[in-house]
Amino acid sequence: MVQCMTLPAPASPAELDLDALNRAFESATPQDILRWAIKTFPTGLAQTSSFSIPVTLHMLYKELCPKQPVPVIFLDTLHHFPETLETVERAVERYDLNLHVYQAQGADSREEFVARYGSELWRRDIDRFHHLTKVEPLQRALEGISVKAWVTGRRRDQSATRRNMPILEEDSDGRLKINPLANWTQKDLWTYVYYNDVIYNPLHDKGYASIGDEPLTTPVQAGEPERAGRWRGSAKTECGIHI
Template identity: 65%
Template structure:
């Protein structure tokens, strides 16, 4: 993988940051065509050099993008973490480790101050009664609040095309429903690419991956995955649901 200096000097798409940056003025068709052969580091370096208010969204499952940003590219940008109050203890522990290891500018958003407060407001086991409402309250609304409060003009995700059928045609650059730029630097990476980078660079990752969990979300809605199953088969098992709502 390229280092910080290499990514900055080799990136053919690098530009000067603009205070009047407007995502709607970007030619995403052309940029996506050119980025298909770029490395994630080159895509991130372009974003850092182009977007004034850039943030990363992370679930603290796999830490490749955070490592690229904070270690390789030496970029200190806001990192958004959505604590749904229903996460695995291992996820919260990984978040705390990453915060201190990288000295993250971490912004944690929740739907309520505590699990008890959440139950008092929305009732217990909301995910069983209305899973869409559960995700709207715990993820979508906190995410929109985070992006608005941080004045984000673009946000980085860790999605990949090989994760599921509905992500196979995902572009590297897209616009969210509010017109913000949405950046998927790992779009054309495979599951093996991600783990190869993780091991080669000693990147922090959620230890639940070592216990048979390949995609990690809320504890009551996440199960282990068998070897022959898709990576995200353990999410919403027995349901036709494939996304929590923040990427719909």
């Protein structure tokens, strides 16, 4: 286990030796990394979740249980599958989440989004669609709840663009981004789900390996990469919040 030191909360990642920490955390468990994050950021720590397979959320709320529950940010794009929204409701009930939901500005439903921004914006301008539904709402969320460091569920084996992802990194606004599952494989993830009875989006049982917006997500065929069902037929590999 990596020793969890009690440190004053840094003002920015620049005050941390990320290279040294990343070397130490290469052999650490996700729980070790999250314990360090809780100790280092007693305030200002948050978790983003798509509620696909919320393993880190389960660790924070069922295993580690900090005195102050870590805020969970959910970006409601207004284009999610019904199963995704049902999974959010199940998670709120099971974990008693400190949940913060953010949407595109000026729209509270898919119909309002269409009225304000036009129909099928994801076809006409995918980058603007993601800016409106994910990038801008995330920035508003991180600022609104005064986040200094945020936890993601990304893994290196998910795609080529994530292969060299560090465990700790500085985001474009100087916050610390923490990827505690970076070293885990898909098998590791599902093993943890099985042995810990973690809830997950039921679309995974229907062939969806990676789940995003309903109009932009398809099932994955045998032998395809995990994220092959996202933005199928295009060169896009990320929505924008991790670029």
